[in-house]
Amino acid sequence: MRRRWITAAAIGLAGMLALAACGGGGDSSGDGGQGGAARKRVEVFSWWTGPGEADGLKAMRQIFERQNPNYTFFDAAVAGGSGDQARALLASKLQANQPPDTFQGHAGAELQGYIKAGKLEPLDFLYDELKLREVFPEQLVEQITVDDHIYSVPVNIHRSNVLWYNPGVLKEAGVSGPPKTIEEFIGALEKVKQTGKIPLSIGSQWTQVHLLESVLLGTLGTERYNALWTASADWSSSDITKALENFKTIMSYAGTPQEDWQPAAKQVADGEAAFNVMGDWVYGYFVNPPDGGLGKTAKQDFDWAPAPGTDGTFMWLSDSFTLPKGAPNRDGAIAWLKVAASKEGQDAFNPLKGSIPARKDADKSLYKDYLAYSLEQWASNRLAGSIQHGVVANDAWRSAINDAVGLFLQDQDVAKLQQALVDAAKNSGQ
Amino acid sequence: MTAKTASVRARMPRWLPGLLLVSPSIVAIAVFVYGMLGWNFKVALSDQHDEVSEGSFVGLENFINIWQETRWILSVQHAIVFTVVFVGGALVLGWFLAFLMEKGIKGEGGFRAIYLFPMAISFIATGVVWRWLMNSATGERAVGLNALFRFLGLDFLQWQWFRDPDWGMAAMAIPAIWQMSGYVMALFLAGFRGVPEELREAARVDGCNEWQVYRWVILPHLRPVTLAALIILGHISLKVFDLIVSVSGKQIITDVPAIFMWTAVYDAHDPAKGATIAGYIVLSVAIFVVPYLIWNARREKRK
Numbered sequence: 001m002r003r004r005w006i007t008a009a010a011i012g013l014a015g016m017l018a019l020a021a022c023g024g025g026g027d028s029s030g031d032g033g034q035g036g037a038a039r040k041r042v043e044v045f046s047w048w049t050g051p052g053e054a055d056g057l058k059a060m061r062q063i064f065e066r067q068n069p070n071y072t073f074f075d076a077a078v079a080g081g082s083g084d085q086a087r088a089l090l091a092s093k094l095q096a097n098q099p100p101d102t103f104q105g106h107a108g109a110e111l112q113g114y115i116k117a118g119k120l121e122p123l124d125f126l127y128d129e130l131k132l133r134e135v136f137p138e139q140l141v142e143q144i145t146v147d148d149h150i151y152s153v154p155v156n157i158h159r160s161n162v163l164w165y166n167p168g169v170l171k172e173a174g175v176s177g178p179p180k181t182i183e184e185f186i187g188a189l190e191k192v193k194q195t196g197k198i199p200l201s202i203g204s205q206w207t208q209v210h211l212l213e214s215v216l217l218g219t220l221g222t223e224r225y226n227a228l229w230t231a232s233a234d235w236s237s238s239d240i241t242k243a244l245e246n247f248k249t250i251m252s253y254a255g256t257p258q259e260d261w262q263p264a265a266k267q268v269a270d271g272e273a274a275f276n277v278m279g280d281w282v283y284g285y286f287v288n289p290p291d292g293g294l295g296k297t298a299k300q301d302f303d304w305a306p307a308p309g310t311d312g313t314f315m316w317l318s319d320s321f322t323l324p325k326g327a328p329n330r331d332g333a334i335a336w337l338k339v340a341a342s343k344e345g346q347d348a349f350n351p352l353k354g355s356i357p358a359r360k361d362a363d364k365s366l367y368k369d370y371l372a373y374s375l376e377q378w379a380s381n382r383l384a385g386s387i388q389h390g391v392v393a394n395d396a397w398r399s400a401i402n403d404a405v406g407l408f409l410q411d412q413d414v415a416k417l418q419q420a421l422v423d424a425a426k427n428s429g430q
Numbered sequence: 431m432t433a434k435t436a437s438v439r440a441r442m443p444r445w446l447p448g449l450l451l452v453s454p455s456i457v458a459i460a461v462f463v464y465g466m467l468g469w470n471f472k473v474a475l476s477d478q479h480d481e482v483s484e485g486s487f488v489g490l491e492n493f494i495n496i497w498q499e500t501r502w503i504l505s506v507q508h509a510i511v512f513t514v515v516f517v518g519g520a521l522v523l524g525w526f527l528a529f530l531m532e533k534g535i536k537g538e539g540g541f542r543a544i545y546l547f548p549m550a551i552s553f554i555a556t557g558v559v560w561r562w563l564m565n566s567a568t569g570e571r572a573v574g575l576n577a578l579f580r581f582l583g584l585d586f587l588q589w590q591w592f593r594d595p596d597w598g599m600a601a602m603a604i605p606a607i608w609q610m611s612g613y614v615m616a617l618f619l620a621g622f623r624g625v626p627e628e629l630r631e632a633a634r635v636d637g638c639n640e641w642q643v644y645r646w647v648i649l650p651h652l653r654p655v656t657l658a659a660l661i662i663l664g665h666i667s668l669k670v671f672d673l674i675v676s677v678s679g680k681q682i683i684t685d686v687p688a689i690f691m692w693t694a695v696y697d698a699h700d701p702a703k704g705a706t707i708a709g710y711i712v713l714s715v716a717i718f719v720v721p722y723l724i725w726n727a728r729r730e731k732r733k
Contacts, residue, residue: 084696084697087696088692088696091481091696091699095481113480113481113699116480116482117481117482118482204678204679204681205679205680205681205682205683256566256567256568256571256590256593257566257593259561272571395697395698395699396480396698396699396700398697399693399697399698400698402693402697403501403682403693406501406681406682406683406685407500407501407504407682409682409683410504410595410682410683416500420500429480
């Protein structure tokens with residue numbers, strides 16, 4: 001009897017030791033080469049897994065590991081374009097109070113939910129220490145400030161209001177150049193339709209919301225568009241009706257919806273469609289070598305212009321990193337944020353990702369072709385924030401706008417769409 | 431020592447070891463199924479419309495208000511169309527395959543395996559493949575099944591599949607039918623085989639032709655199998671999520687309650703609304719399953 005007890009105790013103890021050993025292994029990936037000091041890991045959560053973006057992340061990681069030999073970088077990226085899957089996982093992690101050390105989020109209203117829930121630490125101290133308020137454009141700092149605090153470090157800037165077009169198809173249809181206004185755009189769409197090509201290529205539902213934001217900006221103009229996101233906004237006004245009518249007309253020229261933005265953009269590059277309105281991540285997709293990109297030549301196979309009626313305005317969105325409250329390795333996270341905010345980090349990341357740095361002092365020689373154009377526009381244009389990419393509307397609002405557009409695509413009823421948008425603005429709690 | 435063990439055994443009631451054996455699963459089910467269900471309904475009956483607030487009890491308000499939402503009505507309509515087409519299609523096709531098999535064809539084992547294979551695939555994988563097959567481009571740009579139709583000269587059969595505004599959900603049911611009809615076939619085949627040969631013989635002796643044997647002898651015997659298949663397919667259909675996500679993502683055009691629940695919780699950050707939809711899904715499945723369980727229990731008792 002006694003012997004059996006001893007055996008049981010021994011097995012139990014061994015099990016506990018094994019568990020403890022496993023538990024210990026998770027915290028620090030021990031590295032004997034560093035004079036016996038364990039390197040602490042920094043968990044960086046993002047949705048950069050695709051070609052280009054993953055390369056950019058790797059370049060930033062190399063800088064981070066060079067500058068911080070006592071930390072190891074742990075890549076906790078979750079695949080899925082625009083971060084839908086990643087954000088769902090992140091929400092559960094944050095609710096369980098098990099945040100990663102730092103996570104990617106679109107700068108702006110998308111972070112509001114986390115801020116309200118008290119999940120994020122303000123980064124004002126970092127902005128003061130690194131004098132970041134001076135290196136980022138004033139209007140950007142203003143748009144990411146929530147109740148006098150800043151909660152994220154923007155790494156890059158993308159532009160949402162870009163019209164991609166195929167010069168060959170335009171020529172064939174007798175359209176002299178990219179349309180400047182919405183009216184010209186509709187005229188050009190009609191001309192292309194006569195030739196039998198697809199006037200406007202379109203992807204899944206979110207790409208149609210993406211189109212709507214450019215049409216809203218193009219119809220309303222920058223000031224009235226930006227006013228939509230303030231307390232005094234009037235979504236029931238007649239200009240909104242006009243914008244939505246424009247949206248309906250433009251959508252009537254759209255081809256069969258494709259699965260996502262890539263196949264929709266590809267129709268333009270392949271000469272099947274004339275126009276596509278999409279963010280400037282299209283550029284990387286077009287010019288990158290095959291196996292990830294299409295290997296096309298700018299100005300020849302495709303060209304770009306600001307979305308109709310939005311010349312002089314840069315509708316921006318930005319990926320940023322945050323500092324969650326209760327981060328297991330807070331110092332490591334701050335070290336990562338410093339790299340993400342630095343000129344060196346941003347200049348390593350952005351040329352590969354196909355975006356421009358948020359900092360004003362970037363090394364211009366690294367940015368060629370579209371990116372050079374974009375840098376120049378970013379410096380001179382007025383700014384407006386994107387809806388679909390989390391700048392101006394919080395998640396609840398954005399989700400309500402998506403529902404409204406999705407239902408509109410079914411019934412084509414402009415009045416109903418406008419009413420749904422009025423309700424969405426009212427119920428957003430923003 | 432043996433005497434001691436024997437005395438322990440004598441003092442222990444006979445039901446105790448059995449109870450001890452199943453108690454971990456009873457506890458696990460109580461916590462992780464019924465406990466979570468209860469928690470879900472608690473959230474559904476509260477006004478916790480964001481992740482921060484505590485939420486207080488508001489009764490059935492959420493359950494009533496959701497009927498004012500266009501998206502909810504649409505997703506319920508979609509779920510009904512999907513269920514009718516999927517359950518009906520899988521039953522008819524499964525029955526037909528079993529009927530052919532039952533007539534005794536060569537290589538039955540091989541056919542049975544082929545028809546059953548789709549069931550071994552997850553809905554996600556099925557969805558990805560059928561997303562390519564059901565590509566909505568038509569005419570010269572057709573790919574997938576539309577390209578096949580074009581190749582065969584059957585251009586009039588080309589359509590928008592799940593992007594068709596009226597019958598999109600019926601198209602969405604096709605992969606589900608493809609996946610589940612083999613399973614239904616297996617059920618029916620077992621049912622067919624359960625009808626004793628003597629009964630058929632007796633019917634034939636009484637002057638039934640082959641059709642009448644099926645109509646009056648075999649089909650009545652298949653009723654319990656049909657009901658079981660109906661329940662299994664019905665509850666799969668009402669909570670369908672993975673198939674639709676992998677075919678079309680979370681677009682309104684193929685919205686169903688489970689997708690709406692996902693966007694309510696993770697995109698709109700509205701736990702109460704998500705829990706309400708989850709509550710409706712549970713209730714709709716219960717409407718299917720509970721009468722069946724009662725009916726089954728009664729039948730067992732009668733036996």
